[in-house]
Amino acid sequence: MIHKTIIYLVFLSSLFAVSCKQELIGDNYETYAIVIEYDLEEKIYQDNSSILDTSLLTTSDIIASEVTEKNSHWKIQVKKDGTCRKEVIYNNKVIPPNALKQSIFDKNNVFKTVVYENNKAHYFNESGTLMYSLDTETPLEKELLAHYSKIKTSEKKQQLKNEILHSKHIEITEENYFDKDFGNISERMFYDTIAHVVIKRELYNSNNELFYKDSMSYQQYSPNQFIPYQEFSFSYLINEYNQKYIGIRKITYSNINIINNL
């Protein structure tokens, strides 16, 4: 009798656990107006090639020049009011053969899935149990909603392609700013007048040297068509001889799937 009661209780508690889990990682497509899914691959490394005297490099620089590859799956679900839920599943890192395996982050108790919802970030481990929650900002995705509401589900990919590849729609503006950290900045912006988005942004310092460029906004509009490429060089990464290191973060999108329920 006692055994039966225990088994029943265990069954009930497992049901409860499963229901709690589902509440957080729900797969309910229908309640969302737009669902965008894609795989994201990141390559991060520090380019030390401009430095001739390698004896000046610190250990951190040598390690950072190793290419790190990361793999994640993204799902962005937007409701009609613009509130959204983002889910990121971090897959096992693709470790290059010449890099040291970081066993420090290999364990199951390190987060695998992150869910951003209602200004909270929930971190789950590999077996799907909630590890901890942190406060964060979950932005309203009204612009995303407005953009995809124009596109019919059947022709979404083709239309996106046309929209962005026409270079005549791209407006290039240049503006000057003063920033307390960076000094006089000249900003060159590439703006798509059809999609109404910033395609690319380049920043030049007072010596007219390009010190920052990125094309981040493409990730949600046409991830397949352009490979967003981010490059930065900042003052802290200057060695004794005033030589700059360049940090490179390259992001590639694949397996894009857009569901439009509008």
Place this chain on the structure above:
Amino acid sequence: MKHLIFMFFVATAYIGNAQQTHTKVNFIHGMNGNSQSLTRIHNFFINLQRSDLINSTSFVQPVYHESALGIGYTAQNIADKIFGSDPYYYETPKKIVIAHSLGGLAARKWYIDYKMSTKKDAYNGIITLNSPHLGAHIASVLTNEVTRAKFDNSVKDAIYRITEGASSDSQGLLSEFVKDPKFQIIYSGCEFLGFKALNNFTNKIFGRLLDAILQQFNASDYIISNIAGSQKVLTDLSVGSTVINEINKNDIKQTTGTYDTKVFKIAINGIEKSPQVFRMFGSSFYADSKKGSYELFNHDNDDYLLALFGKLSATFDARIQALDPSTNEWWRRKGFCAEKKAKRDAWIRSKDYLENAFHTFFLVEMGLLNISTRPNPPIFYPNDGLVTTSTQKGFPGAIPILIEETNHEEIKNSKETAYLLRAITNGSCDQLNRESPSHSAFFKLFKK
């Protein structure tokens, strides 16, 4: 006549006492240690003796000796302390020494000095725990001007990178880590880097504080003054130092039969699993601040430590997502939002560094990993979190015995060490029985 009879009684009583104790076991602590450092192992033997398992053996209460002024001075100090508390020490027929880290090298130096001056043995058996018999890489780095400057630069760089996000965008996110009692492990690790005021993570002027620390702080100065105690001891401990060469040369003479007596030697060495260096620093510093408290550093808490790293990474990730340009209005507007962009990039760099480089950095700096062979795979040297296993084994004439998952600090208090020492003194250590039955017979202190 009465006086003579009394003298006779006193003398026989003394001789009787001396004869009762056939074996003396002395405990010698390592660098920066104290009389409490090897107390647990000492107590372990006392308990075995109380339960009447061990023959008449005197387990001498561990005492403090000076350890910061070089191996030679330490050896002299050990000899003075042992002889000072026990004038009949050298007359004891069987003398065993159990020494940790630097203590092992100092004990060997003591043996040589005593042998040279009196032709007698300071001890007949020695068990060293994680002693760097061939020197420690980190000591070599800190005694060379060029490598020391590079080490300081690298540490500054690492501090800058890991805290870049927090210093550019202080959100009080890290306050919950500081409140966590077990954050002491990381806190202690960071203390090594000079982060005395880690609570300033929550402070708005964190960035300025960090700059101030970076401008004035040199990791090598901190290590020499607060950990090693002096430059002299590091010079002695560096790989291939004059003192170490002398000790090893003499030991080779000893093993090849130049000396008339044999000393039985065992070198116990621990191998640490990931994350070696943090567990090592954590246990070292925490043990210093809370004397003798090691409960946080058994391997049951490894998962917790790893989870803390994961959580720190998650905190960085939450800020990155909150400042995500693809989902924030500010990025799509014309005009450069330098502040937000810089903040986000800083968090990204901190996160990348934490996940991909921070741990490797420590391993490289401690000489436990060699990445200079790239593009070939890096060489990883098995280690105890502070020194490589190969330098611990390099002890002429000694039988090396391995203890897995035990770091440099832990070995002096861990259960595994106690069980191994029990097996050695019980004559039930398989490896010892197999490799050297004479060692096994010598170290046997159990009655049966």
